[in-house]
Amino acid sequence: xxxxxxxxxxxxxxxxxxxxxxxxxxxxxxxxxxxxxxxxxxxxxxxxxxxxxxxxxxxxxxxxxxxxxxxxxxxxxxxxxxxxxxxxxxxxxxxxxxxxxxxxxxxxxxxxxxxxxxxxxxxxxxxxxxxxxxxxxxxxxxxxxxxxxxxxxxxxxxxxxxxxxxxxxxxxxxxxxxxxxxxxxxxxxxxxxxxxxxxxxxxxxxxxxxxxxxxxxxxxxxxxxxxxxxxxxxxxxxxxxxxxxxxxxxxxxxxxxxxxxxxxxxxxxxxxxxxxxxxxxxxxxxxxxxxxxxxxxxxxxxxxxxxxxxxxxxxxxxxxxxxxxxxxxxxxxxxxxxxxxxxxxxxxxxxxxxxxxxxxxxxxxxxxxxxxxxxxxxxxxxxxxxxxxxxxxxxxxxxxxxxxxxxxxxxxxxxxxxxxxxxxxxxxxxxxxxxxxxxxxxxxxxxxxxxxxxxxxxxxxxx
Numbered sequence: 025x026x027x028x029x030x031x032x033x034x035x036x037x038x039x040x041x042x043x044x045x046x047x048x049x050x051x052x053x054x055x056x057x058x059x060x061x062x063x064x065x066x067x068x069x070x071x072x073x074x075x076x077x078x079x080x081x082x083x084x085x086x087x088x089x090x091x092x093x094x095x096x097x098x099x100x101x102x103x104x105x106x107x108x109x110x111x112x113x114x115x116x117x118x119x120x121x122x123x124x125x126x127x128x129x130x131x132x133x134x135x136x137x138x139x140x141x142x143x144x145x146x147x148x149x150x151x152x153x154x155x156x157x158x159x160x161x162x163x164x165x166x167x168x169x170x171x172x173x174x175x176x177x178x179x180x181x182x183x184x185x186x187x188x189x190x191x192x193x194x195x196x197x198x199x200x201x202x203x204x205x206x207x208x209x210x211x212x213x214x215x216x217x218x219x220x221x222x223x224x225x226x227x228x229x230x231x232x233x234x235x236x237x238x239x240x241x242x243x244x245x246x247x248x249x250x251x252x253x254x255x256x257x258x259x260x261x262x263x264x265x266x267x268x269x270x271x272x273x274x275x276x277x278x279x280x281x282x283x284x285x286x287x288x289x290x291x292x293x294x295x296x297x298x299x300x301x302x303x304x305x306x307x308x309x310x311x312x313x314x315x316x317x318x319x320x321x322x323x324x325x326x327x328x329x330x331x332x333x334x335x336x337x338x339x340x341x342x343x344x345x346x347x348x349x350x351x352x353x354x355x356x357x358x359x360x361x362x363x364x365x366x367x368x369x370x371x372x373x374x375x376x377x378x379x380x381x382x383x384x385x386x387x388x389x390x391x392x393x394x395x396x397x398x399x400x401x402x403x404x405x406x407x408x409x410x411x412x413x414x415x416x417x418x419x420x421x422x423x424x425x426x427x428x429x430x431x432x433x434x435x436x437x438x439x440x441x442x443x444x445x446x447x448x449x450x451x452x453x454x455x456x457x458x459x460x461x462x463x464x465x466x467x468x469x470x471x472x473x474x475x476x477x478x479x480x481x482x483x484x485x486x487x
Contacts, residue, residue, distance in 0.1 A: 062086075063090050063091070064090075074397075078236045116139065124364045126363070128168050134174075138367055141375075160418075165359065176363060181396065182354065185200050186365065190337040203351055206244040209229060212313065227284040229283050231306070235283055237451065241274040259470065260466055344420070351419060357422030
């Protein structure tokens with residue numbers, strides 16, 4: 025019975041995709057001429073699952089060759105240690121793919137070297153409908169290209185504020201609203217009771233994986249677009265007023281006992297599916313609010329299906345958290361899988377047909393049934409999931425950070441974490457103030473970073 029149903033679905037999708045027209049300016053039928061297309065992607069099998077199978081139904085005349093990005097580290101890593109951008113460009117030069125899978129940080133550099141095709145002229149030529157494409161996502165991609173459009177993506181991930189409406193009603197707390205800051209979220213969390221046992225009580229705020237003090241501070245900093253490192257100056261930036269205010273806010277929130285916290289080094293200790301879900305406090309109705317991505321709805325649906333005695337609750341979602349200095353945008357968004365066309369490709373039309381197809385409304389409708397891999401960039405396609413409105417995910421414009429930390433030596437990060445976690449522990453034990461702890465992080469991390477850069481240069485010179 026399941027096989028028959030699956031065949032019916034595949035047949036219906038095939039019909040939809042074959043009927044959906046896609047014309048060229050010359051009026052030629054795309055299905056008549058044999059063409060080839062070399063596409064850059066992570067993995068060939070996954071590519072066909074996500075894009076290739078449906079595209080081949082529409083364009084059976086286009087033969088696709090997938091070149092895996094795993095070759096970048098496997099073939100070139102010894103030539104240019106740690107500089108992935110250079111390896112990426114070498115890979116393009118060697119493999120000559122028609123369709124590029126590009127990192128947001130690399131678009132402006134690759135375009136400046138004349139290696140990308142600008143898409144707006146093709147959109148205008150074909151009168152390709154972009155009216156339902158997310159304006160926020162589109163603006164962000166143009167920002168990557170310094171005002172020009174060099175890529176498109178069919179999906180994106182974004183965080184929002186999830187809340188348990190039943191708990192808010194039970195304790196008479198005003199529910200969250202769109203555009204809340206982290207300070208407002210934590211203030212709201214304090215309005216819930218803090219009594220009861222650790223495993224039996226409820227919490228005003230918490231993540232499903234547990235929130236440590238430094239993780240909470242990092243989440244708040246990410247929402248404000250802050251980084252602990254400045255790539256241009258190669259300096260650690262932890263002793264600023266911004267970071268100190270964030271850590272003071274986090275210390276106060278954790279001390280209030282309104283936040284569900286765990287030891288970040290412990291991780292999940294159970295062995296069964298039941299134990300795993302039991303360790304997810306928001307899923308189990310023990311946390312009033314959490315900040316998470318759109319995939320959380322999929323996780324909740326799975327929990328309801330897999331747990332025999334699962335007790336569901338009314339879910340609310342609002343847009344946020346916001347950066348108070350830029351309240352119409354969110355830094356908690358990730359534009360997934362940006363596809364571009366390599367300049368000089370002999371198959372530009374086939375490449376453009378691929379990008380048009382996977383960014384079109386018909387493709388978005390087919391893929392909108394699941395959201396764990398991302399939300400469609402075509403607005404209005406996915407209005408709800410499992411009875412929960414998705415409107416909140418489209419209210420803020422994604423603000424993509426173009427800060428590139430590829431230049432940081434790999435050996436530095438573990439040293440940085442060791443320093444940070446030691447100082448945070450002293451903070452939690454009231455053995456240091458926020459100013460003292462962050463000044464120590466700043467000083468010791470900068471020394472570790474400088475040493476890592478020197479070691480990296482010495483290693484390059486020895487080759």
